Amino acid sequence: MxxxxxxxxxxxxxxxxxxxxxxxxxxxxxxxxxxxxxxxxxxxxxxxxxxxxxPEREILREDDTVFSPADGTVVAIEEVEENEYFHDNRIVVSVFMSLWNVHVNWFPVAGTVDYFRHHHGLFLVAWHPKSSEDNERTTTVVDMGGRKILFRQIAGLVARRIVSYARVGHRVEQNSQCGFIKFGSRVDLFLPADAEILVKLGDKVTGTQTRIARLKP
CATH class of the missing domain: 1.10.287 (Helix Hairpins)
Incomplete structure (x- = not known):
C-alpha cells in the first residue's frame, strides 16, 4: 500500500x-x-x-464496460436530464465515498478527454440531491470513439479540494488515475439511457475492479 x-x-x-x-x-x-x-x-x-x-490493483480493461471510478457505495441509480454537456436524458450512477474509503479516482473508460470543467460551489453533504449541481465539482467527458461518458467528482461537507488530472485532447487509459477528492465525497457517472446497469442501490463497489455498466456495441 x-x-x-x-x-x-x-x-x-x-x-x-x-x-x-x-x-x-x-x-x-x-x-x-x-x-x-x-x-x-x-x-x-x-x-x-x-x-x-x-492501493495497488490489477488493471482491468474492457472496451464496452464502464468500471467504477471510485471506492464506495452506490447511493443513486436514476434517469436524469444532464444539462451541462449532453442536454438529454442519461442514467446516473452515484458512488458515495465515506471517510473510510480510498479517495483516489480513476477513469472509468478509455478514450480522449473531450471536455473538462472545474466548478466552484457549495459544500452540501454529498448525498444531498442538489450536490451534483451546486457543490464544488469537476465535469469530465471521455470520447470513446463515438460514445461519450461523463463523470463528475463532487465535493461534500468535509472535502474541500478536488484534484483532476484530465486534460482536454489527451488520451486516457481505462482505470488509470484521474484524480483525487481530499477527504472523500462522491462521483457521478452519466451513462447512455440504453446502458445495461450491472450494480444496484447499496452495493459496495471498488474502483477499477467493479463493473458498473455495459454499453451497447
Whole structure:
C-alpha cells in the first residue's frame, strides 16, 4: 500500500503539529496526562495518513464496460436530464465515498478527454440531491470513439479540494488515475439511457475492479 502524492503536504503538516502538541504536553503536563494526549496526536496522524492510501490493483480493461471510478457505495441509480454537456436524458450512477474509503479516482473508460470543467460551489453533504449541481465539482467527458461518458467528482461537507488530472485532447487509459477528492465525497457517472446497469442501490463497489455498466456495441 502506497501513500498518494496528494497527501504529502497534509500528512507532513499533521505530523509536525502532532509532534509539537506531544512535546508541549510532555514538557508542561504530568506524564499521566501527557501520554493520552500524545497517543491521540499519533492517532490523528495515522487517521489522516489513511485518507491518502493508494492501493495497488490489477488493471482491468474492457472496451464496452464502464468500471467504477471510485471506492464506495452506490447511493443513486436514476434517469436524469444532464444539462451541462449532453442536454438529454442519461442514467446516473452515484458512488458515495465515506471517510473510510480510498479517495483516489480513476477513469472509468478509455478514450480522449473531450471536455473538462472545474466548478466552484457549495459544500452540501454529498448525498444531498442538489450536490451534483451546486457543490464544488469537476465535469469530465471521455470520447470513446463515438460514445461519450461523463463523470463528475463532487465535493461534500468535509472535502474541500478536488484534484483532476484530465486534460482536454489527451488520451486516457481505462482505470488509470484521474484524480483525487481530499477527504472523500462522491462521483457521478452519466451513462447512455440504453446502458445495461450491472450494480444496484447499496452495493459496495471498488474502483477499477467493479463493473458498473455495459454499453451497447
Amino acid at each position: 502506497r501513500i498518494h502524492k496528494e497527501g504529502a503536504s497534509i500528512i507532513l503538516i499533521t505530523l509536525s503539529l502532532a509532534a509539537i502538541v506531544a512535546a508541549l504536553c510532555l514538557w508542561l503536563l504530568p506524564l499521566a496526562a501527557a501520554l493520552p494526549v500524545s497517543v491521540a496526536a499519533l492517532a490523528a496522524v495515522l487517521f489522516v495518513t489513511s485518507f491518502f492510501r493508494c
